[in-house]
Amino acid sequence: MSTTQTQTSTQVYRVYIKATPQAIWDAITAPEWTRKYGYGGSVEYDLRPGGSYRVIASAEAMAMGSTEIMVDGEVIEADPPHKLVQTWRMLMSEAVAAEGFSRLTYEIKEGKGGVTKLTVIHDMPDAPGMAVMVSGGLEDQGAGGGWNWILSDLKSLLETGESMQWQGDAGPPDQDG
Amino acid sequence: MTDDDRVFKALADPTRRFLLDRLFVRDGRTLTELESELDMTRFGVMKHLRVLEDANLVVTRRSGREKLHFLNPVPIRLIHNRWIDKYTERRVSALAELKAELEGEMA
Numbered sequence: 001m002s003t004t005q006t007q008t009s010t011q012v013y014r015v016y017i018k019a020t021p022q023a024i025w026d027a028i029t030a031p032e033w034t035r036k037y038g039y040g041g042s043v044e045y046d047l048r049p050g051g052s053y054r055v056i057a058s059a060e061a062m063a064m065g066s067t068e069i070m071v072d073g074e075v076i077e078a079d080p081p082h083k084l085v086q087t088w089r090m091l092m093s094e095a096v097a098a099e100g101f102s103r104l105t106y107e108i109k110e111g112k113g114g115v116t117k118l119t120v121i122h123d124m125p126d127a128p129g130m131a132v133m134v135s136g137g138l139e140d141q142g143a144g145g146g147w148n149w150i151l152s153d154l155k156s157l158l159e160t161g162e163s164m165q166w167q168g169d170a171g172p173p174d175q176d177g
Numbered sequence: 178m179t180d181d182d183r184v185f186k187a188l189a190d191p192t193r194r195f196l197l198d199r200l201f202v203r204d205g206r207t208l209t210e211l212e213s214e215l216d217m218t219r220f221g222v223m224k225h226l227r228v229l230e231d232a233n234l235v236v237t238r239r240s241g242r243e244k245l246h247f248l249n250p251v252p253i254r255l256i257h258n259r260w261i262d263k264y265t266e267r268r269v270s271a272l273a274e275l276k277a278e279l280e281g282e283m284a
Contacts, residue, residue, distance in 0.1 A: 015233075148251055152258060
């Protein structure tokens, strides 16, 4: 074969959500929202260039073996509610943490009929472990379904008020006692 | 047409499923790369990619002078949540077993 097999290190995800750009911006940057979908971590954003970014694990995620800080990074560009560019390092796995920082971009664009387009561009040069994890490749091992799953859950939360949340291998949290 | 209609329509064609499978193996390809794997005119491949883009199953990004095509799995996930979860796994696997049994009898 003469075709070049250069592995792309970028993943792109897009979802259309019936919500305002501001509601989507808040759902990405405010802890009271990020606790409600996907991995359920609480974000801490200092929304200015060079500002810090951390995701603090929920008690449930910690019980499943998550590190206390799930993800960290630094804000590169914050243009609310349209664009957010940042670095992003996954700390929940030692091997993936060692791959270092990736670059993450959120683009939020208002469309017709109250529907907003959210695009996530994740550039991960030299981070094969991270690429597998964020693409949901380890979902059957209880590692969650990555961006695909986070974004479909976010859409569900903003449009219906319901989300599915990460239950890993542990199943539903025990409500007794 | 609803979003779901567009996804089902896009998936109801073997060439478009082939294109998605190629992007699953390696993402971020140019039209020229995708075209080289199909016995079809450039225009034909472009038409199929357009249907996939309309269904949000493919997202394009510019990189320098190139237009790269990325597989976007989110609509498939949404259909899974909407249609597969609803009919419990047990029922789906019972049907899969029935199909295997019937096809075994026919062989």
